[in-house]
Amino acid sequence: MTTVARFTVDYTRFLDPSGKAVAELPAFARDPASLVALYRAMVLTRAFDARAVALQRTGRLGTYASTLGQEAIGAALGEAMAPEDVLVPSYRETGAQIARGVRMSELLLYWGGDERGSRFTGPREDFPVSVPVASQSCHAVGVALAFRLRNEPRVAVSVCGDGATSKGDFYESLNAAGVWRLPLVFLVNNNQWAISVPRSRQSAAETIAQKAVAAGFRGEQVDGNDAVALRAVLEAAIERARKGGGPTLVEALTYRLCDHTTADDASRYRPAEEVSGHWAEDPVVRLRNHLVAAGAWRKAEEEALLDECARTVEAAVAEYESLPPQDPASLFDYLYAELPAALREQREALIRGGGGDE
Amino acid sequence: MTTVARFTVDYTRFLDPSGKAVAELPAFARDPASLVALYRAMVLTRAFDARAVALQRTGRLGTYASTLGQEAIGAALGEAMAPEDVLVPSYRETGAQIARGVRMSELLLYWGGDERGSRFTGPREDFPVSVPVASQSCHAVGVALAFRLRNEPRVAVSVCGDGATSKGDFYESLNAAGVWRLPLVFLVNNNQWAISVPRSRQSAAETIAQKAVAAGFRGEQVDGNDAVALRAVLEAAIERARKGGGPTLVEALTYRLCDHTTADDASRYRPAEEVSGHWAEDPVVRLRNHLVAAGAWRKAEEEALLDECARTVEAAVAEYESLPPQDPASLFDYLYAELPAALREQREALIRGGGGDE
Amino acid sequence: MSENGGTTLVEAVNLALARELERDPSVVVLGEDVGVNGGVFRATAGLQRRFGEARVLDTPLAETLIAGMSVGLAAQGFRPVAEIQFMGFIHSTLDQMLNHAARLRNRTRGRLTCPMVLRAPFGGGIHAPEHHSESTEALFAHIPGLRVVIPSSPARAYGLLLAAIRDPDPVVFLEPKRIYRALKEPVADDGQALPLDACFVLREGRDVTLVTWGALVRETLAAADTLAGEGVEAEVIDVATVKPLDTETILASVARTGRCVIVHEAARSGGVGAEIAAVLAERGLTTLLAPVVRVTGYDTVMPLYRLEHLYLPDEARILAAVRGVMEYA
Amino acid sequence: MSENGGTTLVEAVNLALARELERDPSVVVLGEDVGVNGGVFRATAGLQRRFGEARVLDTPLAETLIAGMSVGLAAQGFRPVAEIQFMGFIHSTLDQMLNHAARLRNRTRGRLTCPMVLRAPFGGGIHAPEHHSESTEALFAHIPGLRVVIPSSPARAYGLLLAAIRDPDPVVFLEPKRIYRALKEPVADDGQALPLDACFVLREGRDVTLVTWGALVRETLAAADTLAGEGVEAEVIDVATVKPLDTETILASVARTGRCVIVHEAARSGGVGAEIAAVLAERGLTTLLAPVVRVTGYDTVMPLYRLEHLYLPDEARILAAVRGVMEYA
Numbered sequence A, B: 001m002t003t004v005a006r007f008t009v010d011y012t013r014f015l016d017p018s019g020k021a022v023a024e025l026p027a028f029a030r031d032p033a034s035l036v037a038l039y040r041a042m043v044l045t046r047a048f049d050a051r052a053v054a055l056q057r058t059g060r061l062g063t064y065a066s067t068l069g070q071e072a073i074g075a076a077l078g079e080a081m082a083p084e085d086v087l088v089p090s091y092r093e094t095g096a097q098i099a100r101g102v103r104m105s106e107l108l109l110y111w112g113g114d115e116r117g118s119r120f121t122g123p124r125e126d127f128p129v130s131v132p133v134a135s136q137s138c139h140a141v142g143v144a145l146a147f148r149l150r151n152e153p154r155v156a157v158s159v160c161g162d163g164a165t166s167k168g169d170f171y172e173s174l175n176a177a178g179v180w181r182l183p184l185v186f187l188v189n190n191n192q193w194a195i196s197v198p199r200s201r202q203s204a205a206e207t208i209a210q211k212a213v214a215a216g217f218r219g220e221q222v223d224g225n226d227a228v229a230l231r232a233v234l235e236a237a238i239e240r241a242r243k244g245g246g247p248t249l250v251e252a253l254t255y256r257l258c259d260h261t262t263a264d265d266a267s268r269y270r271p272a273e274e275v276s277g278h279w280a281e282d283p284v285v286r287l288r289n290h291l292v293a294a295g296a297w298r299k300a301e302e303e304a305l306l307d308e309c310a311r312t313v314e315a316a317v318a319e320y321e322s323l324p325p326q327d328p329a330s331l332f333d334y335l336y337a338e339l340p341a342a343l344r345e346q347r348e349a350l351i352r353g354g355g356g357d358e
Numbered sequence C, D: 001m002s003e004n005g006g007t008t009l010v011e012a013v014n015l016a017l018a019r020e021l022e023r024d025p026s027v028v029v030l031g032e033d034v035g036v037n038g039g040v041f042r043a044t045a046g047l048q049r050r051f052g053e054a055r056v057l058d059t060p061l062a063e064t065l066i067a068g069m070s071v072g073l074a075a076q077g078f079r080p081v082a083e084i085q086f087m088g089f090i091h092s093t094l095d096q097m098l099n100h101a102a103r104l105r106n107r108t109r110g111r112l113t114c115p116m117v118l119r120a121p122f123g124g125g126i127h128a129p130e131h132h133s134e135s136t137e138a139l140f141a142h143i144p145g146l147r148v149v150i151p152s153s154p155a156r157a158y159g160l161l162l163a164a165i166r167d168p169d170p171v172v173f174l175e176p177k178r179i180y181r182a183l184k185e186p187v188a189d190d191g192q193a194l195p196l197d198a199c200f201v202l203r204e205g206r207d208v209t210l211v212t213w214g215a216l217v218r219e220t221l222a223a224a225d226t227l228a229g230e231g232v233e234a235e236v237i238d239v240a241t242v243k244p245l246d247t248e249t250i251l252a253s254v255a256r257t258g259r260c261v262i263v264h265e266a267a268r269s270g271g272v273g274a275e276i277a278a279v280l281a282e283r284g285l286t287t288l289l290a291p292v293v294r295v296t297g298y299d300t301v302m303p304l305y306r307l308e309h310l311y312l313p314d315e316a317r318i319l320a321a322v323r324g325v326m327e328y329a
């Protein structure tokens, strides 16, 4: 018996839960002021989330998936990606979407049951939210292959949850990305839960990162509550991909502090103590502590930021709520480039006010 | 950055291509006479294969998938599995099926386009051939879970090809087997080709064995042309599974010396020299050389065996060809336990001789 | 089971599952979040606590696996009852259902069989997110070897689910989630199954036959009441098993009424309504006094929830169609 | 392209692919074994050599991926033409086709679009192994947002495939493999597309309308010839695009003939023939002089090849049905 292959999975953390550096910080992070943007993005995401949940509670928004506790991921991804890169998100990438220029009013429209929420005026090539988990990984393969075929130095980033990594299409996508060495980063938000199924029941793999071993490329773990580590690891993976170094799987270890969605009641399946324990890892507090300790953030700035975020979010809500509903004909008008003759009668019947059943 | 997980893939070989032992042989193999059964099974499989291909060429059988060059896998698996275990095969497990007691006439019936070929009179719980590659892995999960739920010391063995390991259902099955630590062995016949797609274009994974890392259990490589190594590795994996040690992925490294099926012409996509080079690895010759060198096999025995195999196969062909075709009503009679009323007219029309379209 | 005496449809599903888990040790319930969480709609609430983790299993998040492993369990003599969380996620089971579940008995000439049930909530009208409102029963209804069963009331959910679990062949069991809790009726937990492959005539009438299933049975019955006030007596048929179809009951009814309106939520083209209309065109033509009309979802993607009311057939559309059919000379 | 001047259907497919690869740099061909091997039916023969590995790609063995990555490529402005090796393996693409390909334009209000083609050989009659003879076009034909196109001759294969590739929306293009090489006709490689969403009237006749598609167009035309000898003039319509349906052409024809026989290979229940019959029952009822008859595959699993002739509709069954319809008073 001989050993023919060996693999390792590395883990990166720069800031401990109290915000103290536990390793030499990457270049970008040495000037704490440069981390302020990262922090601001996290706070804005949290403000948006809280407002969205509140809107749902009062019947002004549909089911919503909060990112509470996972804000570092979106903020770091937003900084690590170039504008010309393409994000292929699941439903929990609110932070990254905002950072990439999707309007908050558009996000509200989407969750408010209006297709116009996915007609982004910002990152025009980014994919819309994908609800069927992991299915979007395949799209990311196509997008990354398109970049390769056109010789463009662009990168696709596909994001999904820990539960999604049990699905076949996730693996088919990893495998294809490996074969073609595509400029593609798979980012897994391992928030420990897939609705009520804990990470330990989802897979016997010690890490999610090691799933990349099956596809023949690098997988690594990062502290998903450490925005600095996330940005460093994601930037490295994205730049490696951009330079032809092939795909990377990045597992961000974090925790879903919220319910799965507003339709879920997590207290049915997980103990309150588990959740409160994880509050000690809060990524927002962690980075704030770091900034405060470094003298780069003060109470007044915090208050101003909260105020600004509240106003920004409120403006988005107003914009969302002021938009009149779509025309009934919209049910037909985007189905095909041109409405097939066979559908004309149905469209007319709908406009006449329903019916038209022959 | 710290390393949080490490994995290795081991490779086992006992006999080199000339049949010489390159490592201390496992207990069962020390008495060369005990290897004769293994050898006989391989020779029988090859004889059956050759006959089936000939039948196809003369229009007496449909498309057939030969196992030429891969006979060690079926023979070893046949010995490693207990009768009460369950085989969940792809279309290239002829050897294992014969070894487990599927009648050769049944195999011919199946490939001859007759459903009765899958009504095995032998291993009654074994699955029939699965044509959609990898789809059978999911069935094996269910079978292994059934054993677990009933507390039976039985093992399911799922077999597929290297190409099949790119499919999502393969991975979904590995992952589930890992989560539940099922008594399930995944055996991959890595014959280097998936029709015209070479192993290198199928996956960037250095080994197929390492795909088990994604699911958190052991994967290992074995020389798939070394029947001794195969039997040893498979026996160990199956016994580990039987004792509650969970699943194993075994990658058997071999080569498809034949066309993909009789409908394929491999000369279109791979050079003749590649194929002829691999004849030097022929598993049948390898074990024969080993037996002959050990004084456990002589020319007369070889001749008698070939003769016996020819007669056995011929008898199977005669049995196959003597069976009258199924009744037309058979199209309906096994669809449901009881024919739904809605189908009665269609069945009667068919019996009346087609039509009956209202 | 409920405060005011009645049982909801989702509670009836729960009762039927519990009854069969109790009665038959070969029944196992599996799916995503069916264990501790009791299912996102609470259809499996309490079952894991009562029957243990070996009988009520949370699976990894993998629908193809859920269907495929059910085939394996079923071949081994278990009776898996698998839940797909929403019908929008059922489509990756199609390969397993069509290529294996529906064929195992036929392929092996009866040596191996596949007594499994694949449950899924379906349909719109609850303001759910994208992919949570699908009605694609027609895809499964085209597959030989399958049964597709759709209850429309708590009592029928109970009785039909018992029948589906006891059936020796694979059944796709689709639960109209819009009426999971919208109506209650007394359901006796007596273990009595209802017949599969048979329509239920919910209301008799001589003037027109209304054929429907699932959540829209409610609107159709309401329309029939309204019509009665106008002097039109509508017969209302709940198809219940949309595969295989009980065409005899439908044909017999239309033979009496001469008029037929089919109501379903799925997209019109190639919906199950097409098969029913086709059977009438083939075998009921001479009895038809008016065109067969379908009141259905449009041939569009189910819109996000703000406009879903435009998509869903309602009583007004049913009434308009019936009045048109009645006026037809 | 062929020895004796004619072009086969599979050669016509190859010509159309080459033409579009040549004309439009955004076209890419992908699938299992489409490269060096040129496809298991040779539909892509020579294309990789001619256009390079970047335009003609062998994929790993993963159908969900093939469909899903095509969505990604298409959203990026490419025009992927993906091959699924046999229709029996197409069902794991259904999730991607239904949930994404068919919806991308609608979901994003036109921001992202999905101009992809999913090609697959389909149908029985070539003595192929299990899962190699499926006709499940009805599954795709029920999905809003898709087109489903089926050629029935070399010339139509060429012209319709060009149209499918140039179409700005997703098209499932199903090739009747039984006639891949069974007939030849001159095909001018002139880059002229044929219209989608339109039936082809292949033969005019006043007595009965025969509606069909794919491989059975041949048997249907043969039946029409035989019927002509008996004094019955049959109109033969090749539906070609089974989603969306050109119902006007069919209704107009039946309005003239008063009789309709629908011929398809797929299982009867819920086949595309059901939709056609339903449209006749709804909108052509008064023009019908006889029941609408469907000559189809049975509602059974396509048998293994020894008995597949029992399953496949043939000229005799078509004739019997037409005679029945003609005798109907």
Ligand SMILES: Cc1ncc(C[n+]2csc(CCOP(=O)(O)OP(=O)(O)O)c2C)c(N)n1
Binding pocket: A092, A131, A132, A133, A160, A161, A162, A163, A164, A165, A189, A191, A193, A194, A195, A256, A260, C032, C061, C063, C085, C089
């Ligand atoms: C294919 C599919 N199956 C089921 C669902 C229903 N569902 C929505 S989210 C979810 C859990 C996902 O967990 P994970 O991937 O860990 O992501 P998270 O929600 O934790 O971010 C499930 C089962 C779905 N959206 N898609």
Ligand SMILES: Cc1ncc(C[n+]2csc(CCOP(=O)(O)OP(=O)(O)O)c2C)c(N)n1
Binding pocket: B092, B131, B132, B133, B160, B161, B162, B163, B164, B165, B189, B191, B193, B194, B195, B256, B260, D032, D061, D063, D085, D089
């Ligand atoms: C799901 C599916 N897709 C495509 C095919 C067609 N096909 C049959 S065998 C084969 C290649 C399989 O290769 P591999 O898994 O390596 O097995 P091998 O034939 O080499 O034993 C393909 C593509 C199939 N049978 N199933």
Ligand SMILES: [Mg+2]
Binding pocket: A161, A162, A163, A189, A190, A191, A192, A193, A194, A195
């Ligand atoms: Mg999660």
Ligand SMILES: [Mg+2]
Binding pocket: B161, B162, B163, B189, B190, B191, B192, B193, B194, B195
């Ligand atoms: Mg292979």
